[in-house]
Amino acid sequence: MSDVVGLSAFDAARAIAAGSLSAEELFEVYRARAASDRAAGVDGLNCFTWVAAEPPDAVAASAQAPLEGVPLAVKDLFCTEGVPSQSGSRILEGYLPPYTASVVRRLHSAGVRLLAKTNQDEFAMGSSNENSAFGAVRNPWDRERVPGGSSGGSAAAVAAGLAPWALGTDTGGSIRQPAALCGIVGMKPTYGSVSRYGMIAFASSLDQAGPLTRDVRDAALLLGHMVGHDPCDATSLRFPHTIELPTAERLDGVRLGVPEELAGASSLEGEGIEAGVLDAFRAALARAEELGAQVSDVRLPHAPHALSAYYVIAPAEASSNLARFDGVRYGLRAADAADLLDMYTRTRHDGFGAEVKRRIMLGTYALSSGYYDAYYDRAQRVRTKIAEDFRAAFAQVDLIVTPTAPTVAFKLGEKTADPLAMYLNDFCTVPMSLAGIPAISIPCGLSQGLPVGLQLAGPAFSENRVLDAAHALEQSIGFDGSAVRKRSSLPAPAQGPPLSEILNLPRES
Amino acid sequence: MARELSAVLDHVARIGALDLDDVAPTSHVVADTMPTHPALRPDEPRPCLPREVALAQAPAVSEDGFLVPSPQA
Numbered sequence: 001m002s003d004v005v006g007l008s009a010f011d012a013a014r015a016i017a018a019g020s021l022s023a024e025e026l027f028e029v030y031r032a033r034a035a036s037d038r039a040a041g042v043d044g045l046n047c048f049t050w051v052a053a054e055p056p057d058a059v060a061a062s063a064q065a066p067l068e069g070v071p072l073a074v075k076d077l078f079c080t081e082g083v084p085s086q087s088g089s090r091i092l093e094g095y096l097p098p099y100t101a102s103v104v105r106r107l108h109s110a111g112v113r114l115l116a117k118t119n120q121d122e123f124a125m126g127s128s129n130e131n132s133a134f135g136a137v138r139n140p141w142d143r144e145r146v147p148g149g150s151s152g153g154s155a156a157a158v159a160a161g162l163a164p165w166a167l168g169t170d171t172g173g174s175i176r177q178p179a180a181l182c183g184i185v186g187m188k189p190t191y192g193s194v195s196r197y198g199m200i201a202f203a204s205s206l207d208q209a210g211p212l213t214r215d216v217r218d219a220a221l222l223l224g225h226m227v228g229h230d231p232c233d234a235t236s237l238r239f240p241h242t243i244e245l246p247t248a249e250r251l252d253g254v255r256l257g258v259p260e261e262l263a264g265a266s267s268l269e270g271e272g273i274e275a276g277v278l279d280a281f282r283a284a285l286a287r288a289e290e291l292g293a294q295v296s297d298v299r300l301p302h303a304p305h306a307l308s309a310y311y312v313i314a315p316a317e318a319s320s321n322l323a324r325f326d327g328v329r330y331g332l333r334a335a336d337a338a339d340l341l342d343m344y345t346r347t348r349h350d351g352f353g354a355e356v357k358r359r360i361m362l363g364t365y366a367l368s369s370g371y372y373d374a375y376y377d378r379a380q381r382v383r384t385k386i387a388e389d390f391r392a393a394f395a396q397v398d399l400i401v402t403p404t405a406p407t408v409a410f411k412l413g414e415k416t417a418d419p420l421a422m423y424l425n426d427f428c429t430v431p432m433s434l435a436g437i438p439a440i441s442i443p444c445g446l447s448q449g450l451p452v453g454l455q456l457a458g459p460a461f462s463e464n465r466v467l468d469a470a471h472a473l474e475q476s477i478g479f480d481g482s483a484v485r486k487r488s489s490l491p492a493p494a495q496g497p498p499l500s501e502i503l504n505l506p507r508e509s
Numbered sequence: 510m511a512r513e514l515s516a517v518l519d520h521v522a523r524i525g526a527l528d529l530d531d532v533a534p535t536s537h538v539v540a541d542t543m544p545t546h547p548a549l550r551p552d553e554p555r556p557c558l559p560r561e562v563a564l565a566q567a568p569a570v571s572e573d574g575f576l577v578p579s580p581q582a
Binding site for chain 1: 510513517521522533534535539540542558565566581
């Protein structure tokens with residue numbers, strides 16, 4: 001019995017290109033596993049909102065496509081033509097977009113095949129995936145715990161081997177935090193480097209798509225086919241160089257900065273960063289030094305204010321973006337409305353969940369006449385200071401390292417009654433979002449038997465540097481998530497060549 | 510929900526303590542500091558969705574337009 005699920009996406013792509021693995025077989029293995037989870041509903045992990053019924057037609061003239069035949073799971077909020085794209089919301093239930101998001105089109109041209117759409121927090125608002133209208137996602141490491149959010153379905157699917165890799169989006173940590181809680185790799189690239197066209201918007205000045213993968217090389221491979229200027233996104237930038245596959249195994253001369261504000265025992269209010277998370281983080285720093293890195297303290301004086309600024313900017317932009325869901329052009333419309341205003345009111349009352357309503361109210365308040373200067377304008381000034389802090393820090397160090405999340409995966413329901421406690425999950429990831437800089441989370445160890453994430457961040461467009469350092473650390477740490485993929489009793493292929501045969505390919509290095 | 514929103518607003522109000530008088534607000538966080546990366550393209554008309562496609566997902570349509578309840582009952 002072959003174990004194609006054991007292949008990284010990089011190895012699967014090479015095996016398909018070399019003819020030792022059939023793209024159809026690979027797709028069918030993952031399709032069956034994803035469909036099994038979808039059929040299990042809440043008894044499964046509930047990773048998906050849609051799974052392909054059959055293999056899609058191969059891309060025309062795709063013989064040379066670099067990612068030919070590799071299945072991809074895509075977060076629900078990416079518009080996919082003719083395929084439900086609901087952003088985890090009742091108000092968009094069954095919505096079939098008339099076009100496909102630019103980044104998904106780009107990946108399709110590179111040869112990937114749409115495997116499934118993944119469950120998420122409604123409109124990407126959440127850190128636990130408990131805010132989805134389609135039910136909570138479970139963490140494959142412990143079904144009683146959350147996978148993180150908002151890209152929780154993507155993270156859980158990759159960790160459980162239900163998809164080789166997945167697309168997510170990150171506004172304040174929504175790729176990095178679930179990657180950390182599920183023991184996989186997740187990267188938020190420089191703001192503007194991946195087109196937002198066709199991503200159902202949450203907070204437009206922060207939203208950015210990125211990869212969720214099993215390892216750093218897969219993240220680089222997928223990201224390399226995602227970046228690029230798109231005239232359909234007014235904030236899109238030209239990525240100044242090619243994303244390279246990382247090869248570094250050492251960190252000689254790399255200067256790593258540890259900000260006390262985000263990585264200290266007392267850096268977070270309330271219960272602070274969990275002791276087990278700090279232990280794993282510090283062990284990874286010691287390993288980085290063994291690999292030749294110079295680790296030093298660095299200051300980000302305004303980082304403690306990042307969460308406050310974020311919870312003005314993101315809700316403000318969300319309240320504007322979500323005004324479009326009014327029962328007129330698409331999605332839910334409440335029946336039997338007395339008049340137009342009643343239709344708007346009842347549609348939004350019935351269609352939005354509690355967290356979305358909470359943020360629309362916060363944002364509307366922050367943008368209201370007389371409060372704009374005190375809230376939104378002020379928060380955007382804090383943002384300027386945070387970006388300046390990072391630029392000053394990067395004059396002294398090459399990369400900044402922090403824990404990705406203050407805790408390991410928490411229990412389902414544990415934080416739903418206290419929004420502020422939930423928001424603190426993003427304490428270490430929000431500053432990089434506000435600064436628009438690239439940041440990656442890699443698994444760096446276990447605490448209480450659950451994965452701990454390490455975050456590496458660099459200056460704008462330093463993705464190659466970030467990926468190289470993450471790769472060197474990853475190789476040294478040797479985190480193994482394979483047991484979680486094997487734990488699943490989902491279908492595996494009945495026939496096929498052994499893995500060793502599939503992988504017996506000429507290596508470039 | 511009022512209590513929850515008050516707790517969030519109390520947290521957010523901490524930015525009121527910072528001296529930000531001479532600080533410019535951020536617009537595009539990357540392009541703001543990289544003049545070689547223009548943040549906006551020229552605003553030129555481009556083809557848009559055909560009418561029937563745009564109307565295909567509407568809850569109600571009438572005479573090639575979106576149908577809504579009367580503003581006055």
